Amino acid sequence: MYNIYENKKNRWVYASKSDKTKFITTIHIISLSVVLQFLLFRELPEIIYGFFGFLIYGLGILDADFFYLLPYEEIDSIFYNIMSIITTLTVCFLTFVFIILCMRKFVLKQDIYNHDKNKIDKTEKITYKFKLPKNTPFLLITGVCIIEFSSFVYLFVNYLLEKLFSVVPIPLSDFQLYFPQTGFGIVLYFISLVIIPAFAEEFVCRYIMLNILKKHGNIFAIIVTSVFFGFMHARVSAFIYATAIGVFLAYIAIKTKSIWFPVIMHAVVNSVSFIFQYLYSLPNFTESAEIIYFIFLSVISLISFIYLLILIVKRKEPELKNPENYMHVTNKHKLIFFFNIASLIFFVLAILRSFEDYTFLNIPDLKFIIG
Numbered sequence: 001m002y003n004i005y006e007n008k009k010n011r012w013v014y015a016s017k018s019d020k021t022k023f024i025t026t027i028h029i030i031s032l033s034v035v036l037q038f039l040l041f042r043e044l045p046e047i048i049y050g051f052f053g054f055l056i057y058g059l060g061i062l063d064a065d066f067f068y069l070l071p072y073e074e075i076d077s078i079f080y081n082i083m084s085i086i087t088t089l090t091v092c093f094l095t096f097v098f099i100i101l102c103m104r105k106f107v108l109k110q111d112i113y114n115h116d117k118n119k120i121d122k123t124e125k126i127t128y129k130f131k132l133p134k135n136t137p138f139l140l141i142t143g144v145c146i147i148e149f150s151s152f153v154y155l156f157v158n159y160l161l162e163k164l165f166s167v168v169p170i171p172l173s174d175f176q177l178y179f180p181q182t183g184f185g186i187v188l189y190f191i192s193l194v195i196i197p198a199f200a201e202e203f204v205c206r207y208i209m210l211n212i213l214k215k216h217g218n219i220f221a222i223i224v225t226s227v228f229f230g231f232m233h234a235r236v237s238a239f240i241y242a243t244a245i246g247v248f249l250a251y252i253a254i255k256t257k258s259i260w261f262p263v264i265m266h267a268v269v270n271s272v273s274f275i276f277q278y279l280y281s282l283p284n285f286t287e288s289a290e291i292i293y294f295i296f297l298s299v300i301s302l303i304s305f306i307y308l309l310i311l312i313v314k315r316k317e318p319e320l321k322n323p324e325n326y327m328h329v330t331n332k333h334k335l336i337f338f339f340n341i342a343s344l345i346f347f348v349l350a351i352l353r354s355f356e357d358y359t360f361l362n363i364p365d366l367k368f369i370i371g
Contacts, residue, residue, distance in 0.1 A: 023216065024336065027340060030209060034228050035345055035349070036098055037091055037095045044091060045087050048083045049079075074182055077185055078188060081185075081189050085192050088201075092200035096204060103212065124214070125211055131260060136264075138303065138307040139252065142248075144268060144272055145304040147272075150244045150245070151237070151240075151241060154236065167358050170357055177281070197266065198270065201232075202262045202263045205228070206249055206259055209224075209225045210250055215323055216327055220337075221254075222250040222251060227243060230242040239350075245269065
C-alpha cells in the first residue's frame with residue numbers, strides 16, 4: 001500500500017503506519033552497514049597479513065623458489081595486492097550479506113527484490129542487464145574529467161591547510177611509491193586497483209544501497225550513497241573525488257536502470273590512475289609524464305566542455321523523475337540518515353582516519369610549553 005502526503009503541511013501522512021518504521025529501520029541498516037564496512041577495511045588486512053605470515057614462516061606452504069628470485073619490494077607488493085583483493089571481496093560480500101539479512105528480517109522482502117510481477121516498482125530497479133547510455137564515450141570522458149578536476153580541489157584544500165594551520169600531507173613511503181615490475185605483479189596490481197573495486201564497490205553502493213534508498217527519492221538516494229562512498233575511502237583526497245564521481249555514477253545508474261556504466265566508469269578512472277602511476281615512476285621520465293598529463297587533461301576538458309555545451313543547446317533536462325513507488329519523506333526526517341548514531345560514528349571514524357595522512361610543519365616544543 002502506497003503512501004499519500006500533503007505538500008502544504010510538509011509532513012508524513014501514511015496509508016500504512018508501518019511505512020515510517022520501515023524508513024527509519026532502513027536508515028539504521030544502511031548506516032550500520034557502512035560502519036561495518038569501514039571497520040572491516042581497517043582490521044581485516046592485519047588478520048589476512050598475519051595468516052599469510054603463518055603460511056610462509058610457520059607452515060612453509062608458500063616457500064617456493066619463485067619468490068626467492070624476486071626483489072623484496074616485488075614480493076611485498078605481490079602479497080599486498082593479494083591481500084587487497086581478498087579484503088575488498090570479503091568486505092563487500094559481508095556488507096552485502098548484512099544488508100540483505102537485515103532488510104529481509106526487518107523490512108518487506110519485496111522492497112529489495114520485487115519478485116512479485118504485479119508490483120509496480122519492479123521496473124524501477126537498477127539491474128545487471130547490460131545497458132549503456134547513448135553517449136557513453138562522452139560520458140566516460142566527462143567522468144574522468146570530474147575526477148581530474150577534483151584532484152585540483154584537493155590540492156587547493158591542502159594549500160589552505162598549509163597556509164592556515166601549517167598542516168601538510170605526510171610524504172608517501174618508499175613502499176607506496178613502488179609499483180610492481182614483473183608481469184605477474186603488474187597483472188595482479190591491475191586486478192587489485194581496477195577490476196575488483198569496479199565490480200565489488202559498485203555492487204554494494206550503486207546496486208544494493210541505491211536500489212534500497214531510491215524509493216524515498218532519487219536525489220536523496222544519490223546524495224546518501226555518494227557521501228557514504230566518499231567517506232568509505234577515508235582520505236581527504238579520496239573523499240573529494242569519490243563523492244563527486246559518486247553523484248555522477250548514481251545519476252547514470254538511475255537513468256539507465258543498469259549497473260554497467262558505473263562499473264565501466266569506475267574501471268576507466270582507476271585505469272587512468274594505473275597508467276599515470278607507471279608513467280611517473282619511470283626513471284628520467286617525470287617531465288615527459290607531466291607534458292603527457294597536461295595534454296591528456298586539456299583534451300578531456302575540451303571534449304567535456306563541448307559535450308556539456310551541446311546538452312545545454314539541445315536543452316537536455318538532467319532532472320530525475322521519482323519512481324512510481326515513491327514514498328514521501330520530509331527533508332527534516334531525511335536528515336535522520338546523517339545524524340543517527342551509526343552515521344555519526346562512521347563520520348567520526350572516517351575523519352580521524354583522514355587525519356593520519358597529515359602532519360604539522362612546525363611541531364611546538366613541548367618542553368617550552370610545559371616550562
